[in-house]
Amino acid sequence: MKEIYHCLHISAHLQEIYSALTDKEGLAGWWTKDVDVEGTPGSVSTFRFASGAFNQMKIVLLEPTRVCWECVDGHTEWIGTHVLFELSQDDEGVRVCFSHYGFREQTEYVGACSFHWAYYLTSLQKYCETGQGTPNEGA
């Protein structure tokens, strides 16, 4: 496996989830408080974490139900990988399918990323459903 893939249900409006994935206030509400984001296609967002880790994600796709980033700087194993959020409305809210793909090898680091992404997707879920996520404090 070179791909991380998580699906979850979020009881919120599609537009709220889209905002959480695309604007500065939203991203700071569930991933990391320390974020610089312009939010236009082709622009590069920077995310910094308390551990000292950081990554720069280029926005390669911005559609109402699909958001995709390409990692252009950060951890060696992340550079060149893509992060994709796919949203689909259902009766009770929105199904979010998340994938992080393009890793060169299946390493323990990728396994740790999979575990950590589930934590932050739970944070996204809480943020969209209650207004309160559990983002990283940032650098």
Add this chain to the structure above:
Amino acid sequence: MKEIYHCLHISAHLQEIYSALTDKEGLAGWWTKDVDVEGTPGSVSTFRFASGAFNQMKIVLLEPTRVCWECVDGHTEWIGTHVLFELSQDDEGVRVCFSHYGFREQTEYVGACSFHWAYYLTSLQKYCETGQGTPNEGA
């Protein structure tokens, strides 16, 4: 991707984690309270969940640092898949690498399982570190 792969660190003794993966009290402490387990190689454990879901896992490997189950009954997409826990001691505890492999297709259900496994692995981590996990209440 047809494989779920998560790695995490648990600050506990290897033997405690092994017990949590192999005996009835341990498994009831983090996965589901509703478990029947004999615990010998070749035996079949049954796990039941509040949703009505269940699965039967045959113990195919029991080594001090590797435990593997094969799903012999339960959700159609699980039957024939394997769940593997690999433990390795490090300076501050144990690294746990978890994989669930052998799915025939990458479906949203597999993505949901990946997300849910991360929840239960967090429960395993809490159970081993504090004695208190967040297991399912069972059927």
